[in-house]
Amino acid sequence: MSLYLHYSAISDVGRVRRENQDSGYAGPWLLTVCDGVGGAVRGDLASSTAVQALRKLDQRPDEDILGQVAGGVHRADDRIAELVEEDPALNGTSTTATVALFDGARFGLGHIGDSRAYLYRRGELRQLTHDHTFVQSLIDEGRITEEQSRTHPHRNLILKALDGIRHEEPDLFEFPAEAGDRIFLCSDGACGTLSLERMADILSTGTPDFAAVELVRASLEAGSTDNVTCIVADVSEEPAPDDLAPLLVGAAADLPRRMPVGGGVGGAVGGLFRGHRAGDTGEIAPVPAEAPEGAFVTDPIDPEAARYAPLAPTRYTWLRRVLVAAVLLGITWVVLATGWSWSQQQFYVGDHDGKVTIFRGLNADLPGISLSHPYETTDVEVDLLSDIDAEQVREGIEADDLDDARATVDNYAARQDVG
Template sequence: MSLYLHYSAISDVGRVRRENQDSGYAGPWLLTVCDGVGGAVRGDLASSTAVQALRKLDQRPDEDILGQVAGAVHRADDRIAEIVEEDPGLNGTSTTATVALFDGARFGVGHIGDSRAYLYRRGELRQLTHDHTFVQSLIDEGRITEDQARTHPHRNLILKALDGIRHEEPDLFEFPAEPGDRVFLCSDGACGTLTLERMADILGTGTPDFAAVELVRASLDAGSTDNVTCIVADVSEEPPDDDLVPLLVGAAADLPRRAPIGGGVSGAVGGLFRGHRSGDTGEIAPVPDDVPAGAFVTDPIDAETARYAPLAPDRYTWLRRFLVVATLVGIAWVVLAAGWSWSQQQFYVGESDGRVAIYRGLNADLPGLSLSHPYEVSDVDLSLLSELDAETVREGIEAGSLDEAQATVDNYAARQEAS
């Protein structure tokens, strides 16, 4: 007996991040979530590149289902390597990948990173994948609990990802499907915030569409500061409606991040849960209709009279010039002050005396003027890192925030410990 998938996919930029670095895909044979690693260069490009490569799996697989999953993950990694080779400025980009390939009777799963896959069966929710993170290693050793991991300062430290350089092997396994199963894939914006009990409570109700939307909404209401991507699929003996098409969401969808739900076939929600922006629209107010024509013209005179009329003495010329110069200087000062203030809210990771450091300011200099200074110098020694990692740090790694910069430093600290 062949079974079918009824699925839904939702991706939201969230309430804090400026861009969505998650990508997802749901189709009749394939479910996948990829999350661009925080702190890396262009995580959105890495996740969308991986999903575009993985979505080619969306057809009925042959007997070697795990071989097909592994091959697709490796091809996604190779494609990331190609884009980095084409543009060295992308060096450091990486993404997680969680893939579930369905053949009508079983799922073959491939996993790398900290996105997750769950199985909701007969009222019980079970996590299928194992996180490749620093905090997960602490949980495995019994040093912290799952609840403590949610607030651990190094909870964003990924130990394995697709980056086109290290060519990590994914975890591979398969499990049989049963009618009534509900499979849930998500980025850590959801599972890093919601408890197992809360996810089970939502997954136990409604259609896949309802569950996916409620999981995103619950994640944001619970305080998630990340992008949130949720894919929910039901295993059924009944084929889905003909209007159920494959769904491409998040960065891979190449749609406006704040499109309303239902916009296009992607099903991406963008900023659905942000609410409306308040304030004016920036438009110039129209002139009221009851203002008579010519109301702003006062005492018109004959053109010829004006042409030959004697000019009035030019009084206080020096004062007017002084005021013009003072105004221009004031504007320039305000612009420079605003620019300097903005630059001091920027961070990047670079080298300071042979160590990995977080810099405040811009990764650039003007003649005779430095636009950045060391904000925090870590204990990570460049000489203990690989040549590639050390060169990447020397060139400077842009960060969207101080938290992202600290996550990047933590990543190199873990690599130093592992070396």
């Protein structure tokens, strides 16, 4: 007997990030989540490129289901390599990838990075994938607990990702599907914040659409500072509704996805997360093309009439000019002070005296003015890095904040050649 997938997918930019570096796809045969690695160049481009390559798997697979999953992951990695080759400025971009391919009776999974896949079966939630992160290695060695890993200073350090350079092999495995199973894929914006118990509680009720929305909402309410992407799919003996189309979300989506209040399965959440308590989807309400009915609108002045209209005699012209100049000077000072204050809240990683250093300020200079200064000098030597990594450090690597900059330094520290 063939089984079917009923699915939903939601991606939210979150409360802190300026852009969504997550991408996701859900279809009748394929579920996948990719998360652009923070601190790298154009993580949004890496994740969307990977998903666009992986979504070609969305058709009923043959017997070699794991071979098809591996092939899809390798093609995504190759596509990222092509992008870097076409534009060397993208060198360093990378993404995680978690892929679940369904054939009507079983799932074939491929995984690389720290996005996750879970199975909710008969009231029990089980994590299927194993994170390729530094903190996961500490958990495996018994040095820290899962709970401690959520606040570990090196929790953002990923050991394996798709970057088009290292060509890492994904974890591959399969398992049989059962009617009533619920599959959950997510970026670390969700699993890095919610406990297993909290996720199980949400996944235990409602439709896939309801569960996906509630998982995103709960992640934001719990304080997630990352993008949040959740895909929920039910395994059913009943065919999916005819109007359930494949869903593309996050950076990979061509246009912002919206739905009216009470919209259908898998629709975007519209204003659901908007506001202080519920986060912000990053969507801006459209400006109406016409004024609302009954609103007062003045008639526009006829251009010719305005051109020839006599002007009233002016008084105290010199005083007006002085006041205008004073106001402009004050505004200029406020703008400059605000810009300087903002610049000193920015961080990037660069080279200072041959050491990988965290700089405070902007990675740019004005004639005679330096907009940054060394903030933290590390013991990571630039000359011990690979040529590609050393070049990236010398050019400067932007960071979202100080913690992100420190995570980038830890990443290069783990990759320096100390032999």
